[in-house]
Amino acid sequence: MTTPMEDRLQHALIVQAQRVPVDLPPPWRTSGGHRQRGRRLGWRPIVAVGTVLGLVAVLLMVRSSGTQPRSTVVAGQPTGLDAMPRLQSIPLPADQFPVAPGPRPVLPEVETVAASPVPRASMAFHAGRSGADTRSSWFVVDARTQTLRAVADLPVAGAGDLTPDGTALVVVQPLGGRSAILITDLRTGQTSGYSRDATVRTVVWSPSGSRLAVMERINAETLWRMTVLERDGSLVASAGVAEGEQGASMGWSPDGSKLAMLGCEGLGACPGAVLDIARNALRRTSQPLRWIGWADDGHLVAERPFGGALVTDTDGVIQREILGDGRPAGPRAVSSDGKSLLMLPSRSGMGQPFVRIVDLRTGATTRELIAPEGGVPSVLGWRGRDVLVVRERTGGLEVVPAESTVLVGNQILVLPFRGEGFSTGLVLAAWFSAGGG
């Protein structure tokens, strides 16, 4: 239990953290930003001038000797830099996009099957390429056969989601100040889409698969908007969210009538918001939260800033505490029947020694799945009565019956991308589940 002084301390830190102006991070600069460059030049200008002088001298020597420099570009064979697509310059019609190139095998052992829906509770993820290749390959782990197959190879993708019935994949393609929302029909392999004059950050299918929830920032506006679109792109509802909230995570209520949003991700806590779609009304929770989800009875499941988990109404008013002892906790997924909550003992992202399953009605810990070899940095969710976790040591995905007590290495997939030309750093972060089993 926390003391009043600890509560006061925590409240003050949350208030102070919310004052940091981080609505839009500054553009990433690989050299660390203009401040750093200006402040820490030191001896670097001397080295730079020396290098330039040296290169000029070498060039003069090469010219005088009559030989051609090795770096001469052969006609018709552009350099890797020239081959990089420049997204801003791609001519795109205003409201229609060409069909994306058909999927093709990207790894010898991965079967490419596009014209086939994936079973419910399959998972999709994308792996960005490394180097100059800016395409993003989308894969599905088939829940029935537990095999990995490629389903789409798209130019570049940020967020994405599978419909709960596994028949369509939506991805967001950033286009400078605009975004393309591309929907690939997994039954036909065809991709279509439409543009939004906005920067779309997150996209999530509704439970029925008929609507899309997007978090976007309209051009020339400073605030982000939580917007609901029909599948064809027509507007259903939209509401601005507070400054500093970028909709890091969104979740549909089980009946698809409401949309919950939590603005912050990673460290810290922030107020959540619930959009009533029929009334186009946004209501903010009365207290800052760190994770937000839905129980089957329409109540929100939330993580308290100081640890523990709560069940609240849509105003954030606490209905019951299901883990209220102040222990660090990382609730991550409500089971498909709305009765259980899958949690990590900590939300830090570091490998945890066990995974906890909590009864949402009683708040009791019903089971802890021990990870004897290697930690569990994240849990992905439920698939029927199975839980899905990521294993730290192998980067593999493990499916474990909820009745188990030990994570025994029952991995259905060890990501095969390392050393294959993919950027591996974020492959695991791109996982998300479709359906709930």
Place this chain on the structure above:
Amino acid sequence: VRTRAVGGFTGFYESHYAGTARLAYLLTQSDLAYEDLVQEAFTKLHVRFDDLERPAAYLRVTIVNLCRQWHRSEGRRARRNELLAPIVGDVAPDVAEVLEAVSQLPYRQRAVVVLRYWAGWSEAEIAEALSCRPGTVKSSAARALSRLRTELEA
């Protein structure tokens, strides 16, 4: 709520910038320093990004260490006081009182307080970031709370 898909370092940067900036601000309480420290942390991460199994963990440890180095480099007390953010101002007086008390804590105690009560890290994770034992984290937290209690209840 589903995990948001992200792509490449830029996506990681965008999704982790806010939390990292807030943590750096709470650890330094300096309007002038926290942005540079965050950029420096991401720069260090960028160099090793493709080789890291846990880039988020690397980022956390890096930003905590950079904030500690910043405090050490600010040896001159007067200079540091000049850089302190105006934590009073538009915050409520009771909040400002707590923040002022936190700002007077030694760096390790302040870091323990922020990482435990704001970031929600476990003792083991705080110990890893601060390069100390979990027992040291526990004792630092106890000392920090005792000191805050004395300050705030005086």
